[in-house]
Amino acid sequence: MAKIKTLADLKKMKEDLRSKVDLREKADSPESYVQIKVGMATSGIASGAKEIMDFLIEALEKRNIEAVVTQTGDMGYCFAEPTIEVKKPGEEPIVFGYVDTEKADEIIEKYIKLGELVEGIIPVNYQVIDEDK
Amino acid sequence: MTKYKMYLLVCGGTGCRASASDSIVENLKQELETKGLQDEVQVLMTGCFGFCEKGPIVKVQPDNTFYTQVKPEDCAEIIEEHIVKGRKVNRLLYEDPENKKHIEDSKHMNFYKKQIRIALRNCGFIDPENVDEYIARDGYSALGKCLSELTPKDVVDQIKESGLRGRGGGGFPTGLKWEIAAKNEADQKYVVCNADEGDPGAFMDRSILEGDPHAVLEAMAICGYSMGATKGLIYIRAEYPLAIKRLKIALEQAREYGLLGTDILGTGFEFDIEIRYGAGAFVCGEETSLIHSMEGLRGEPTIKPPYPAEKGYLGKPTNVNNVETYANITAIINKGANWFNKIGTEKSKGTKVFALAGKINNVGLIEVPMGTTLREVIFEIGGGIKDGKKFKAVQTGGPSGGCLTEKHLDTPIDFDNLLAAGSMMGSGGMIVMDEDNCMVATAKFYLDFTVEESCGKCSPCRIGNKRLYELLDRITQGKAEMEDLQRLRNMCYVIKDTSLCGLGQTSPNPILSTLDNFWDEYVAHITDHKCPAGQCKDLMKYEVVEENCVGCTACARVCPVGAISGDKKQTHYIDPAICIKCGACEERCKFDAIIVK
Numbered sequence: 001m002a003k004i005k006t007l008a009d010l011k012k013m014k015e016d017l018r019s020k021v022d023l024r025e026k027a028d029s030p031e032s033y034v035q036i037k038v039g040m041a042t043s044g045i046a047s048g049a050k051e052i053m054d055f056l057i058e059a060l061e062k063r064n065i066e067a068v069v070t071q072t073g074d075m076g077y078c079f080a081e082p083t084i085e086v087k088k089p090g091e092e093p094i095v096f097g098y099v100d101t102e103k104a105d106e107i108i109e110k111y112i113k114l115g116e117l118v119e120g121i122i123p124v125n126y127q128v129i130d131e132d133k
Numbered sequence: 134m135t136k137y138k139m140y141l142l143v144c145g146g147t148g149c150r151a152s153a154s155d156s157i158v159e160n161l162k163q164e165l166e167t168k169g170l171q172d173e174v175q176v177l178m179t180g181c182f183g184f185c186e187k188g189p190i191v192k193v194q195p196d197n198t199f200y201t202q203v204k205p206e207d208c209a210e211i212i213e214e215h216i217v218k219g220r221k222v223n224r225l226l227y228e229d230p231e232n233k234k235h236i237e238d239s240k241h242m243n244f245y246k247k248q249i250r251i252a253l254r255n256c257g258f259i260d261p262e263n264v265d266e267y268i269a270r271d272g273y274s275a276l277g278k279c280l281s282e283l284t285p286k287d288v289v290d291q292i293k294e295s296g297l298r299g300r301g302g303g304g305f306p307t308g309l310k311w312e313i314a315a316k317n318e319a320d321q322k323y324v325v326c327n328a329d330e331g332d333p334g335a336f337m338d339r340s341i342l343e344g345d346p347h348a349v350l351e352a353m354a355i356c357g358y359s360m361g362a363t364k365g366l367i368y369i370r371a372e373y374p375l376a377i378k379r380l381k382i383a384l385e386q387a388r389e390y391g392l393l394g395t396d397i398l399g400t401g402f403e404f405d406i407e408i409r410y411g412a413g414a415f416v417c418g419e420e421t422s423l424i425h426s427m428e429g430l431r432g433e434p435t436i437k438p439p440y441p442a443e444k445g446y447l448g449k450p451t452n453v454n455n456v457e458t459y460a461n462i463t464a465i466i467n468k469g470a471n472w473f474n475k476i477g478t479e480k481s482k483g484t485k486v487f488a489l490a491g492k493i494n495n496v497g498l499i500e501v502p503m504g505t506t507l508r509e510v511i512f513e514i515g516g517g518i519k520d521g522k523k524f525k526a527v528q529t530g531g532p533s534g535g536c537l538t539e540k541h542l543d544t545p546i547d548f549d550n551l552l553a554a555g556s557m558m559g560s561g562g563m564i565v566m567d568e569d570n571c572m573v574a575t576a577k578f579y580l581d582f583t584v585e586e587s588c589g590k591c592s593p594c595r596i597g598n599k600r601l602y603e604l605l606d607r608i609t610q611g612k613a614e615m616e617d618l619q620r621l622r623n624m625c626y627v628i629k630d631t632s633l634c635g636l637g638q639t640s641p642n643p644i645l646s647t648l649d650n651f652w653d654e655y656v657a658h659i660t661d662h663k664c665p666a667g668q669c670k671d672l673m674k675y676e677v678v679e680e681n682c683v684g685c686t687a688c689a690r691v692c693p694v695g696a697i698s699g700d701k702k703q704t705h706y707i708d709p710a711i712c713i714k715c716g717a718c719e720e721r722c723k724f725d726a727i728i729v730k
């Protein structure tokens with residue numbers, strides 16, 4: 001380990017190290033960020049949920065959108081797998097079905113960035129996916 | 134650098150480690166490798182999450198899933214189900230004691246809802262053995278800011294402005310203490326961290342050192358800068374091996390980065406820290422004893438003044454602060470005194486860490502803003518009393534504190550309110566008692582501790598506490614008279630007034646507060662020869678209920694001292710002179726024929 005010689009060096013080092021704790025910090029106050037849950041039950045994985053998750057994480061980072069992407073079990077919409085739930089700060093969550101990378105891209109560009117609705121929303125009568133399972 | 138998508142945080146506090154968190158880390162890593170996920174998911178051993186009741190804890194980030202009582206065998210399932218398939222392992226989730234529902238994440242647990250973490254901000258969050266994690270969380274930036282942007286006086290002013298008061302027991306204003314030490318001129322000065330933590334049941338300071346050692350090192354360096362000291366000393370009891378290990382790692386890493394040593398961050402400031410070991414004597418937590426112990430002398434107190442800030446270690450100006458006090462410093466420098474002094478009550482700012490113990494559902498470590506009520510701590514965060522029993526009292530302040538009751542439950546916790554209620558903040562132990570706890574026996578427990586821990590230098594403490602203990606012992610045996618209560622009280626006042634140090638000046642508090650709040654219970658022991666809580670064995674009597682006894686002889690056979698006699702099919706008899714009140718007969722009897730009176 002080399003010595004840190006100035007406060008500026010320390011600050012730079014902190015910036016470089018930020019990604020180490022960034023995700024954990026966001027997770028600590030998830031309500032202030034865009035939260036995305038990717039349905040990942042067996043059917044979800046088979047239908048490509050893992051790729052969608054990886055895509056979302058990278059795409060959001062590239063576009064500097066602060067978000068927390070997590071995975072969740074079966075959302076109960078197997079017919080529409082892969083499904084993702086998007087919750088913007090202070091808004092109700094919305095579930096999208098048949099999400100492929102193209103759709104995911106559209107969701108980021110239109111819904112997350114501009115607040116426009118895109119096709120593929122699954123009407124729901126629940127509050128949060130994970131509740132009363 | 135690998136960018137992880139998920140984290141598995143495993144509690145590496147002393148409690149959880151005792152129950153296998155090392156092998157949990159090992160197994161989780163192995164399972165991840167089998168699945169080829171080691172570059173996507175990182176396993177970290179962190180400091181204490183506080184929820185010790187249900188340890189070992191594994192927390193999954195970013196979804197905040199909180200797995201409790203995890204065993205090494207559970208790791209495969211966690212990886213396969215949660216990490217691969219995204220399905221939570223329900224059986225390991227925390228169950229709400231009220232509605233028996235599984236709670237998915239820590240954000241929804243009552244235990245965490247009212248907590249604010251300043252001193253514990255990195256505990257259970259970072260890997261304490263990796264300085265990079267600390268730096269990523271703004272670590273050492275407060276020191277950097279002080280050294281390059283603030284004068285020593287600015288630093289003292291910030292701390293004064295914040296309203297921070299010492300967390301080691303006395304609640305002395307920290308900024309004022311720093312100012313006095315800064316004003317006293319000398320060729321050498323010392324910064325001391327008091328990590329003796331001697332109160333029975335306390336583990337706040339240990340958890341901070343285990344979970345975030347750099348926070349204390351950085352604060353000590355800041356203190357050194359503010360008062361003009363280049364040497365720091367941490368006095369820690371040798372019974373804290375894990376905290377010591379992590380401190381040593383932290384010291385080494387800080388030195389390698391040049392964050393301790395000479396010319397820190399190119400500013401010319403010099404500071405380094407040594408560890409000194411204590412042998413675990415309670416009195417050595419008292420600052421003058423602590424200093425003598427570090428000097429190689431007997432761990433005995435001396436009269437103040439002179440205070441350590443004038444004449445401390447080796448006769449030089451010395452600032453002594455508690456671990457938790459230091460753990461607040463960097464947050465104050467980084468976020469500003471005005472951020473800190475908005476939290477808390479008028480005269481007690483910020484938060485306080487408590488170790489919840491006793492008859493409470495959620496035993497553990499918590500940090501709440503000053504001004505939180507005892508009720509919120511015990512019934513909301515602590516989840517109420519175990520086994521649906523009735524709350525009786527809460528002991529705060531350890532051997533120097535007192536027992537508070539039902540009528541104090543809505544008292545907002547701060548230094549002055551607890552004192553006014555007849556107890557004190559102390560270092561943050563909180564022992565909850567239910568209807569089965571005898572208050573006389575509780576006072577006796579603490580006196581037993583002080584008698585054992587008194588250094589013997591001054592006679593009020595050495596002899597007086599022993600006499601107090603003997604009186605209490607007589608009461609619990611039903612051999613005391615009513616006049617003894619007056620004698621007890623008088624002696625308490627004399628010892629408080631005449632003892633040399635804080636130990637004897639406060640040791641009668643557990644008696645005085647129980648006399649005030651539980652007078653009837655003392656009287657019952659003396660006049661009725663009864664212990665209403667059923668705890669004092671000497672006052673218990675096992676008897677056979679004649680109508681119920683069928684003469685099966687089971688009790689006589691199980692009695693270890695042969696106190697039970699009686700022929701087959703005849704009513705049995707327990708000889709009270711021989712009976713040792715072990716309760717074995719009562720447990721064995723199938724006919725409810727043995728009762729305790």
Ligand SMILES: Cc1cc2nc3c(=O)[nH]c(=O)nc-3n(C[C@H](O)[C@H](O)[C@H](O)COP(=O)(O)O)c2cc1C
Pocket residue numbers: 298299300301302303304305307327328329330331332415416417418419420421453454455456458459560634635636
């Ligand atoms: C008998 C006795 C034991 C003490 N034990 C401790 C202790 O274990 N840890 C501690 O920080 N302070 C302890 N103190 C208080 C210290 O004397 C001192 O006030 C404290 O370390 C100052 O730091 P603070 O202002 O940050 O609280 C004890 C005091 C007495 C009288």
